[in-house]
Amino acid sequence: MTSPGIAVSVDRVVKRYGSVTALHGVSLDIRENEFFTLLGPSGCGKTTLLRAIAGFEDVTEGHIRLKGKDLVDQPPFKRPVNTVFQQYALFPHMSVTENVMFGLLRKGWNRQEAERRVRDVLELVQLSDFAARKPGQLSGGQQQRVALARALAPRPEVLLLDEPLSALDLKLRQAVRMELKAIQRETGIAFIFVTHDQEEALTMSDRIAVMSSGHVQQVGPPREIYEAPINRFVADFIGETNLLDVTVESVNNGMAKVLLPGNRSFECPAAAVDARGPGHLSVRPERISICAEAAGDLIATVTGHTYLGTDNQLHVKLVDGEVMSIRLQNTESTLLPKAGDVIGLNLEADAARLLAD
Amino acid sequence: MAGSTNLRRFPGFLAVTIACLFVLYAPLIVVAVYSFNASTSITNWGGVSLTWYLDVFTGPEAPKFQQAALNSLIIAVCASVIATIVATLAAVAMTRAGGFRGKTLSFALINLPLMVPEVVTAVASLVFFSAIGFTTGLTTILIAHTVFCIPFAYLPISARMQSIPDMYEQAAMDLYATPREAFKLVLLPLMTPGILSGFLLAFIISLDDFLITNFVKGAGIETLPTAIFGSVKQGIKPNIMAISTLMLVVSVVFVSLSWLVGRMGQEKT
Numbered sequence: 001m002t003s004p005g006i007a008v009s010v011d012r013v014v015k016r017y018g019s020v021t022a023l024h025g026v027s028l029d030i031r032e033n034e035f036f037t038l039l040g041p042s043g044c045g046k047t048t049l050l051r052a053i054a055g056f057e058d059v060t061e062g063h064i065r066l067k068g069k070d071l072v073d074q075p076p077f078k079r080p081v082n083t084v085f086q087q088y089a090l091f092p093h094m095s096v097t098e099n100v101m102f103g104l105l106r107k108g109w110n111r112q113e114a115e116r117r118v119r120d121v122l123e124l125v126q127l128s129d130f131a132a133r134k135p136g137q138l139s140g141g142q143q144q145r146v147a148l149a150r151a152l153a154p155r156p157e158v159l160l161l162d163e164p165l166s167a168l169d170l171k172l173r174q175a176v177r178m179e180l181k182a183i184q185r186e187t188g189i190a191f192i193f194v195t196h197d198q199e200e201a202l203t204m205s206d207r208i209a210v211m212s213s214g215h216v217q218q219v220g221p222p223r224e225i226y227e228a229p230i231n232r233f234v235a236d237f238i239g240e241t242n243l244l245d246v247t248v249e250s251v252n253n254g255m256a257k258v259l260l261p262g263n264r265s266f267e268c269p270a271a272a273v274d275a276r277g278p279g280h281l282s283v284r285p286e287r288i289s290i291c292a293e294a295a296g297d298l299i300a301t302v303t304g305h306t307y308l309g310t311d312n313q314l315h316v317k318l319v320d321g322e323v324m325s326i327r328l329q330n331t332e333s334t335l336l337p338k339a340g341d342v343i344g345l346n347l348e349a350d351a352a353r354l355l356a357d
Numbered sequence: 358m359a360g361s362t363n364l365r366r367f368p369g370f371l372a373v374t375i376a377c378l379f380v381l382y383a384p385l386i387v388v389a390v391y392s393f394n395a396s397t398s399i400t401n402w403g404g405v406s407l408t409w410y411l412d413v414f415t416g417p418e419a420p421k422f423q424q425a426a427l428n429s430l431i432i433a434v435c436a437s438v439i440a441t442i443v444a445t446l447a448a449v450a451m452t453r454a455g456g457f458r459g460k461t462l463s464f465a466l467i468n469l470p471l472m473v474p475e476v477v478t479a480v481a482s483l484v485f486f487s488a489i490g491f492t493t494g495l496t497t498i499l500i501a502h503t504v505f506c507i508p509f510a511y512l513p514i515s516a517r518m519q520s521i522p523d524m525y526e527q528a529a530m531d532l533y534a535t536p537r538e539a540f541k542l543v544l545l546p547l548m549t550p551g552i553l554s555g556f557l558l559a560f561i562i563s564l565d566d567f568l569i570t571n572f573v574k575g576a577g578i579e580t581l582p583t584a585i586f587g588s589v590k591q592g593i594k595p596n597i598m599a600i601s602t603l604m605l606v607v608s609v610v611f612v613s614l615s616w617l618v619g620r621m622g623q624e625k626t
Binding site: 054055056075076077078081082083085087089090091092093102103106107150151154 | 522524525527528529530531532533534535536538539542543546547
């Protein structure tokens with residue numbers, strides 16, 4: 001069952017804890033050289049799946065294959081994958097060097113080669129000067145890089161990262177994102193990265209799997225996930241969106257004709273919807289522009305606005321009472337409508353999307 | 358601190374404090390002070406001298422006390438080593454094996470010696486040893502001591518274990534360590550402060566024990582506490598005060614060490 005180019009193949013994996021099912025038959029293929037992200041809210045099963053790949057959780061049903069070899073019956077210490085833990089789990093009684101060397105020595109490397117490898121990896125994460133320190137003497141960001149070095153040192157076939165940035169502060173987190181991505185490119189191994197932070201997922205990943213309640217909702221590159229969500233959950237979880245109740249008139253070749261609130265008709269791409277009747281239209285707040293009342297796809301009454309620095313967020317109410325938000329870039333020429341104004345809204349047709357429930 | 362209760366404002370705080378301190382420590386101070394008495398009387402002060410300390414090591418009763426001290430030491434070392442090993446294994450099982458059948462029962466069993474009145478344990482041990490015809494002095498004391506030392510060794514070790522998250526062992530196994538290597542290279546070093554602390558506590562508990570020892574010891578075999586008691590029965594002499602003071606010092610040193618070692622470990626992680 002070897003498929004070329006596939007690093008890890010998750011095959012109909014089910015995980016049950018007593019009566020609770022954490023994973024409902026999840027199937028995923030993670031490619032070689034890929035930065036793959038498992039994204040979802042807490043409790044969606046993403047960490048359980050990562051721990052199942054590492055070997056810390058038994059799977060109830062299904063298979064996990066690494067380059068074609070079934071891992072399911074292998075204990076964690078026999079799986080050629082390494083993990084960067086959320087709390088780093090650096091051994092507090094060992095120096096940075098000893099921590100990084102740990103996996104190499106257990107794997108049977110001789111000391112000289114192990115020492116050379118440790119030096120190389122510490123250089124990769126820019127920690128050569130801290131080799132003799134104990135983890136307790138390092139900052140959070142440095143500890144995070146030691147954890148990364150320790151997991152990379154034994155040259156795993158796949159690197160697993162369990163929300164490794166969540167313990168860092170915002171500024172550092174943004175810097176480390178770029179660094180992580182660069183290290184992934186440099187090492188050329190597949191990274192499987194777990195996060196609940198959609199911005200992290202969008203900026204670093206080659207592909208993202210969006211999960212919720214033990215199911216994979218959608219797998220795809222960041223742009224596809226953001227711009228072409230296949231259902232309400234994905235559209236709502238990734239970024240901000242307006243979900244409008246519309247009436248579907250027809251769907252042809254992935255293009256839908258719908259009736260907007262206020263009864264103007266509108267054409268846009270549809271995601272796996274073929275029924276006529278009620279539907280949901282997702283429109284990102286930044287893909288809506290304002291115009292004169294008569295020229296708009298929608299007519300709305302302004303209820304207020306929020307200043308966000310780079311943007312202004314306009315809050316409006318439609319004729320049927322639905323509330324929407326619109327992002328207008330904060331430029332000098334932006335003339336904000338005042339509360340109570342009646343305005344027209346234009347939706348960018350290719351950025352709006354009709355969604356299944 | 359705002360919001361915390363100021364104990365000093367409680368009526369009678371000072372009186373109760375002084376009374377407690379007096380009852381607890383006045384006898385110890387009297388013993389310690391009179392151990393330096395030059396006179397043979399235990400009530401009249403005859404000036405400062407180290408006569409009675411000299412008497413402990415060279416006087417007529419010296420051989421008896423030396424033999425007793427040696428017995429005490431042998432028993433304390435052996436009993437606390439065995440108890441610490443058993444307690445370490447028990448702590449690993451209780452904190453790492455997840456929920457198993459009879460876990461609560463095991464916990465109660467480990468700690469039972471703390472709850473059963475000591476004299477009951479003493480009588481039970483005596484009855485048991487004579488029932489099976491096992492009356493060889495030191496060994497019976499050693500077995501009895503090992504048993505009641507286990508909970509004392511267990512408590513600091515298990516407290517330490519509970520503060521070590523299992524992510525360290527997982528990280529070790531993720532890095533190709535077998536469960537045995539993960540235990541030896543990661544868990545055991547992290548547990549060490551707790552183990553040392555448990556060992557020291559068990560050691561001092563064994564060294565101090567009188568009641569159970571007195572019941573199960575064979576004829577002619579004395580430990581330091583039983584020897585002191587035997588000597589006191591023939592009248593209190595100042596050399597007893599000197600011995601008691603020496604034991605007090607040893608106890609305080611060991612208990613302080615146990616506490617310090619335990620605290621040191623907590624600061625490290």
